[in-house]
Structure formats: C-alpha cells, structure tokens
C-alpha cells in the first residue's frame with residue numbers, strides 16, 4: 001500500500017492505475033500549459049481535440065481496427081445502450097437474439113421488450129442461477145444482431161470463447177472486461193462499455209461501432225420514415241466526433257490515460273491478458289485448495305475480472321467483509337442481489353493486491 005490507499009476490490013466504480021491518478025493530479029491545475037484544468041477547458045479547443053483523437057487512435061491500435069470502426073463516447077452509461085441498440089438496429093419486423101447470462105443481460109432484454117422490439121432469448125443460464133456460460137447455441141440466421149454480456153460482473157462469469165453466430169454481428173456489453181484482453185474484432189458489430197469498471201470514472205460509455213451497423217441504423221430510419229431524438233441516434237455521435245453536445249471531457253481524458261498505460265506501461269492487450277490470467281489463477285487456485293472458501297461460478301466460465309465466492313455461512317461472510325475492510329482490503333461484499341463475497345480484480349489490480357488478499361483470506365480461515 002502506498003500513500004494511505006487501500007487495496008480496492010470494488011466492482012464499479014473501481015480501482016484505477018495509480019500512475020494514471022498521479023498524472024491526473026499532477027496536471028490538474030494547469031492542463032498542458034493552458035492555466036486551466038481539464039474540467040475547465042472548452043471541448044471545442046485544440047487541447048481537447050488532441051485528447052479525444054488520441055483516445056480514439058489508441059483504442060483502434062489496441063484492438064487492431066481501422067476507420068471501419070467508429071469509436072464513440074456517449075453519456076447515460078451502459079444502461080442507455082440497452083435502449084439505443086434496439087432503437088437503432090431493429091425495425092418493425094426485425095428480430096435480435098439475446099443470450100441471458102445474468103442481471104445485466106436480463107436488463108438489456110427487458111429494455112428491448114419495453115420498446116416493443118422482437119427479442120429472441122437464444123440461450124440462458126438462468127436454470128442454474130447464472131453460474132455458467134451457455135455453449136453450442138443455435139442462433140437465428142436472420143437476427144440483426146446477437147447480444148451478449150462478455151463479463152457478468154455480478155455472477156462472476158465470463159465468455160472465454162465467443163460464440164459462432166454464422167456471420168450475424170455480435171453486439172457485446174463489455175462494461176466489466178473491455179481492454180482486459182485482445183479481441184477478434186471481425187466478430188463484433190458493436191461493443192460498448194460503461195467506463196467505471198475497467199477504464200475511467202462513471203459518466204461516459206465507450207461504443208465501438210462497425211460501419212455496416214451504422215448503415216443499418218440509418219437505412220432503418222429511412223425505410224420506416226422515422227427519426228430518433230438526436231441524442232439517441234448513433235449517427236449523431238459518429239458524424240460529429242462525439243461532440244454534438246458537450247461530452248464528458250474529464251471521463252474521456254481519464255480513459256486516454258488508462259489506455260496509454262495499457263499500451264506503454266503494460267505492453268498492450270496480450271500482455272494485459274497474461275497479467276490478468278496470472279492474477280485470476282493465483283486467486284482461484286487458492287480458493288480451490290481451501291476447504292473454507294468456495295467459488296460460485298463453474299470452472300470453465302469463471303471471470304478473470306470478478307471472482308465470486310462464499311464462506312461456510314452468512315455470519316462468517318459478514319465478519320470476513322468487516323475484518324477485511326479494517327485491514328485495508330475494500331469492496332469485497334457481493335452484489336446485494338446475490339450476497340456472498342466478490343473480489344473485483346480489474347486491470348488496475350496488482351499482483352501485490354492479490355497477494356495481500358490471499359494472505360488475509362488465509363489468516364481469516366485459520367482463525368475460524
């Protein structure tokens with residue numbers, strides 16, 4: 001621990017790399033010689049243009065994609081995307097496939113249905129309380145898209161291999177694992193992520209949208225002779241570099257620094273992935289070898305970002321969380337809807353943090 005900071009295992013908002021926080025702090029009062037902070041400069045200034053353009057360029061470099069993919073910054077969180085996706089891509093008769101792997105997928109499905117869109121739940125893991133990722137799914141080949149949640153923040157599961165959809169574009173909610181690993185981007189028509197898990201502060205959602213999806217959305221509006229409110233239409237963002245209105249400048253700036261850290265300090269997404277695998281293995285191995293702690297997700301579906309586990313009783317879980325907090329390990333309480341414990345170990349969590357957590361878990365179990 002440095003500078004009175006705790007080991008932060010919060011699920012979101014969550015830990016950011018210390019070097020990024022220090023850089024924000026150091027440049028806060030006088031951003032790049034402007035005599036103003038990033039929260040005070042104009043979003044129409046050259047200084048901010050540099051921030052947003054560099055964030056887009058770094059995102060494209062990290063995912064190995066070109067201008068065919070639009071990188072957008074939208075407010076309203078991942079939750080607004082649950083509505084914008086069906087609004088922009090589904091016409092009167094068109095349908096989409098959704099895979100239900102937990103709380104956030106369920107919300108995405110509900111939102112599409114609320115808009116009276118045709119939603120087909122192609123697979124679900126609800127039968128076993130969402131402890132696994134469904135395999136061998138039959139998708140509808142006429143679906144406009146297949147919606148999945150790549151990492152299930154609350155249930156602690158993650159897609160380790162993305163499904164074969166017969167060419168139907170995948171739209172993935174990657175709120176809690178974006179930038180944690182390289183992606184085969186050809187499979188994805190769109191990915192989106194609220195920033196506050198793995199890349200920045202709350203208040204901005206990154207959307208990476210492929211050109212054909214943007215076209216699909218514009219053709220749909222034309223063919224149905226409809227319009228959408230400007231703020232709910234992807235074209236508004238792609239045609240104006242996400243600056244139709246004032247974007248979350250501070251949020252975008254933080255994302256820029258986080259992905260610069262991934263590129264320059266961590267060495268890119270493949271290295272980031274190995275680091276995350278190493279951290280996850282260390283923690284899961286410890287849990288598996290213990291007869292006190294029990295992991296809740298099926299082995300082949302376990303998340304490398306959110307490690308969910310139980311203790312022998314709810315009383316012990318309460319005591320565990322409270323003693324951990326006193327020992328400088330924060331955020332270990334499971335989501336209120338599922339109980340238990342959860343260690344969120346996003347990109348910014350260090351090996352040192354994992355070691356400290358395991359040490360604490362060892363001594364807590366020994367004392368019981």
Ligand SMILES: *Cc1c(COP(=O)(O)O)cnc(C)c1O
Pocket residue numbers: 012076077078079080104149151152153173174175176194195197
């Ligand atoms: C946190 C989370 C959301 C909700 O994000 P908001 O930005 O708060 O709307 C959606 N999906 C997943 C996977 C999440 O982890």
